[in-house]
Amino acid sequence: MNEYVHYCSCPLGKIRMTSDGHSLTSLKFDDLPVWEASADLPVFDQTEQWLNLYFQGKDPDFDIQVSPAITPFQHEVLSVVSSIPYGTTMTYGQIAEQIASKRGIRKLSAQAVGNALSHNPVWLIIPCHRVVGKNGELTGYAGGLDRKAFLLKMEQENSRSK
Numbered sequence: 376m377n378e379y380v381h382y383c384s385c386p387l388g389k390i391r392m393t394s395d396g397h398s399l400t401s402l403k404f405d406d407l408p409v410w411e412a413s414a415d416l417p418v419f420d421q422t423e424q425w426l427n428l429y430f431q432g433k434d435p436d437f438d439i440q441v442s443p444a445i446t447p448f449q450h451e452v453l454s455v456v457s458s459i460p461y462g463t464t465m466t467y468g469q470i471a472e473q474i475a476s477k478r479g480i481r482k483l484s485a486q487a488v489g490n491a492l493s494h495n496p497v498w499l500i501i502p503c504h505r506v507v508g509k510n511g512e513l514t515g516y517a518g519g520l521d522r523k524a525f526l527l528k529m530e531q532e533n534s535r536s537k
Contacts (some may be wrong), residue, residue: 379414383423385430387522394418398442401496402503405520422500429499432533434461443496452491462534464527466509467492489515497527 381392382405391405399418413419421439428435445453455470467485475483488506495503498518504526508514516523 379416379419380411381413381416381419381422382410383426385426387518387525390426392419392422395442399415399497400442400444401498402500403496403498404522413440426499430529432529434534435451439500441497441500443456443501445496446491446492448487449491453495453501453503456492456495456503456506457501459502461502462530464505464507466507466511467515468509470506493517505530517536 376383377396377456378400379394380397381394383390383392387404387406389405391401391403392399393401394416395416396416397418399422402422418440421437425435425439426435443453451474452470455473458467465490470488471483471485474488475481492503492506493515495517496503498504504516504518504523506515507527513520513523513527
């Protein structure tokens with residue numbers, strides 16, 4: 376399978392995207408100073424449009440086709456995370472409770488949810504930055520807690536101004 380790479384800039388630094396040629400397979404902040412050649416694909420153009428709207432403080436009203444290589448449990452967790460509205464948060468525990476209820480089981484650990492989220496390959500598009508610890512604590516963001524704080528503050532300020 377071919378993997379195509381594309382880079383763009385955002386207010387938080389450089390972003391590296393990958394695609395299988397049709398869908399977005401990853402989107403992450405890239406702190407390395409090297410910029411490789413970027414591929415031109417419609418999915419990269421759509422993703423850049425989505426990112427531009429997002430960083431202008433808008434909730435993009437269209438979806439990006441993603442196909443991350445993840446396990447069924449990770450998919451289940453990321454599906455819940457994808458439903459967290461712009462400008463709001465959920466805790467790891469709330470996500471665990473929601474999945475446990477859906478499965479008809481008594482309990483699922485918040486740590487299992489956190490582990491699944493650590494494998495989210497499509498940051499921002501699947502908004503794992505909207506997941507916080509109990510009492511709203513900022514925890515666990517592979518892009519860095521400073522970026523997580525920036526993203527949450529930006530979303531909350533922009534959702535209040537609407």
